[in-house]
Amino acid sequence: MSAVEPFPPASPPHTRARLRVELVLVLAITVGQSALYAVLSLVRRLLDPLPLSEQTAKLNTPFDAAAAWDILYRLLDVLFDLALVGLVLYLLWEPGRSALRRLGLDFSRFGGDALRGLALVAAIGVPGLALYAAGRALGVTVAVEASPAGLDWWTVPLLVLSALRAGLIEEVIVIGYLGDRLSRLGWGSWRIIVAAALLRGAYHAYQGFGAIVGNIAMGLVFGWCYRRWGRLMPLVVAHTVIDMIAFVGYPLAAAAFPDLF
Numbered sequence: 001m002s003a004v005e006p007f008p009p010a011s012p013p014h015t016r017a018r019l020r021v022e023l024v025l026v027l028a029i030t031v032g033q034s035a036l037y038a039v040l041s042l043v044r045r046l047l048d049p050l051p052l053s054e055q056t057a058k059l060n061t062p063f064d065a066a067a068a069w070d071i072l073y074r075l076l077d078v079l080f081d082l083a084l085v086g087l088v089l090y091l092l093w094e095p096g097r098s099a100l101r102r103l104g105l106d107f108s109r110f111g112g113d114a115l116r117g118l119a120l121v122a123a124i125g126v127p128g129l130a131l132y133a134a135g136r137a138l139g140v141t142v143a144v145e146a147s148p149a150g151l152d153w154w155t156v157p158l159l160v161l162s163a164l165r166a167g168l169i170e171e172v173i174v175i176g177y178l179g180d181r182l183s184r185l186g187w188g189s190w191r192i193i194v195a196a197a198l199l200r201g202a203y204h205a206y207q208g209f210g211a212i213v214g215n216i217a218m219g220l221v222f223g224w225c226y227r228r229w230g231r232l233m234p235l236v237v238a239h240t241v242i243d244m245i246a247f248v249g250y251p252l253a254a255a256a257f258p259d260l261f
Contacts (some may be wrong), residue, residue: 006104006230007183007192016185022091023181024091030084030173035202042205045142052208053139060147060162060247067154074158078165085168088177103176115239116229124221125242128214135210144158156248164245167254171235174200174219175226193223 011019027033045055063073092099100106104113135141147159174196182192197219201212222235 006226007179007189008188010184011184019181019184022129023178023185026091026142026173026177030088031171031199031203035199035205038203038205042208045206045208047241051139053136055142057142057207058145060159067152071154073131075161078158078161081169083163085172088173091178092177104142104229104233105172105176106233109231110233113231113233114237116225116234117241118236120221120225120238121241121245124218124238125245127181128218128242131214131217132212135208135214138210140205141206142209143209144207146243147248147251151248151251159214159247160244163247166243167236169241170200171222171232171239175221175222175235176232179223179226193220193227196223207254 024032040162045052048055062070063077064070078129089103092103095228098106101108114189130139136143148155152157177194178199182195185187186196197216198221201216204215205213222238224234226232
């Protein structure tokens with residue numbers, strides 16, 4: 001048995017219809033929408049005569065050539081995405097019970113949460129890179145450009161914000177919110193963990209089959225950790241750091257050591 005069980009008990013049958021409608025609406029405007037577009041993107045890539053190994057997925061592309069407008073648009077993009085996280089937290093809020101504390105998304109144990117998050121970075125990040133390399137070698141994963149090759153001084157903090165945005169959206173919605181609502185609908189903890197992992201794999205489908213497998217594995221590990229620890233903060237820390245390395249660390253290393261990259 002786990003030390004902590006973060007999933008609440010099932011709700012009475014007469015309240016479950018409302019929860020189902022809410023769940024569908026939330027997924028339709030967040031990660032469910034992303035999953036649908038990602039799967040369609042993969043289908044389109046497979047129909048393209050160009051092999052997957054020769055295709056590219058670009059992330060964090062500039063919104064505008066002018067720096068000032070690009071900064072403004074990127075900040076607004078992050079702000080509106082974080083508003084979706086706020087909406088989900090609002091839906092999870094209960095009178096007298098803070099959703100942040102209930103999900104373990106507070107700073108009451110940040111030292112331990114940070115250490116656990118960094119341990120997850122080592123456990124997920126290194127195998128993830130190996131899986132990406134294997135997928136590229138096998139021709140089942142597209143080349144992912146996580147950020148523009150040349151980083152300006154002002155793009156670095158924006159990329160860090162994008163990494164934090166991804167960590168909050170995915171872990172709060174896919175692990176925290178989805179876990180709460182499916183548990184209230186009577187789902188068991190492992191059924192929830194597997195479903196959330198499959199969803200995580202689906203909205204990364206645009207990157208190819210290697211990314212699907214890797215993100216499903218990541219989802220299973222993160223879901224088990226949440227069930228064990230009862231806290232989202234380590235997962236948000238881990239996800240943010242992994243994306244920071246991909247968005248900022250790799251381009252900086254490639255610029256500093258071009259012969260190695």
